[in-house]
Amino acid sequence: MQPLLRSSLGKRLEMSGQISVDDAEVAKFSALAAEWWNPSGKFGVLHKFNPVRLAFIREQVTARFGRDPMAREPLVGLKLLDIGCGGGLLSEPMARLGALVTGADPSEKNIKTALVHAAEQGLAIDYRVAAAEDLAAEGMKFDIILNMEVIEHVRDPAAFMGVTAAMLKPGGVMITATLNRTFKSFALAIVGAEYVLGWLPKGTHQWEKFITPDELSGMLKSGGLVPREPVGVTYNPLSGEWRRARDTDVNYMALAERPH
Secondary structure: OOOOOOOOOOHHHHOOOOOOHHHHHHHHHHHHHOOOOOOOOOOHHHHHHHHHHHHHHHHHHHHHHHOOOOOOOOOOOOOOEEEOOOOOOHHHHHHHOOOOOEEEEOOOOHHHHHHHHHHHHOOOOOOEEEOOOHHHOOOOEEEEEEEEOHHOOOOOHHHHHHHHHEEEEEEEEEEEEEOOOOOHHHHHHHHHHHOOOOOOOOOOOOOHOOOHHHHHHHHHHHHHOOOOOOOOEEOOOOOOEEEOOOOOOOOEEEEEEEEO
């Protein structure tokens, strides 16, 4: 399927009253589009974070769908949405695991980067310049939805989660990753990561837009989903690695299911 390119997306969303897309956030990440696949570039921290995300996704999804986690392509036949996919750092590994992947992002520059890289890798991924509302309006439904590091960048988190959750099939799973709104996250994710260590460009995140686990749980329940206990992700400065942990004060991931 050819990607859906909509350069007038922002204007159309304003006209229709759909409000998940924050134009300033789209512009911010569009300016960095060429950096997505550079492990030493502006998204280097995501490259280091990716193994933890991928392991969690594979473990949780295979368990929920009764698949062999050690199989080469355990997700064969499952429809997966990577909402806010950026340059495709998660879409590509999911396609390699056999999933039928749709990657959506409101930034045309991000999608162009994703398309070029996927073509170089010989991967068939349905990349679209689109917001969640666009896909929902088409009646699209998915077995798996990856909602990773996106909710803290949208204009209306509750509305966005509602639209996204509505696209999940009965028995399907959504995995969300985001940042907790705590003093610790301000110190580490804002001051430390952006201003001291320079892991991310200054202004990448706005602390007041971070989402607490309780807030996220409420949004998921409002969308008809059953949330599970969140899992924390912490950084070990000695090993330079990200690891799963009980500490959800900064980064965390949460799984939710839609009952059959």
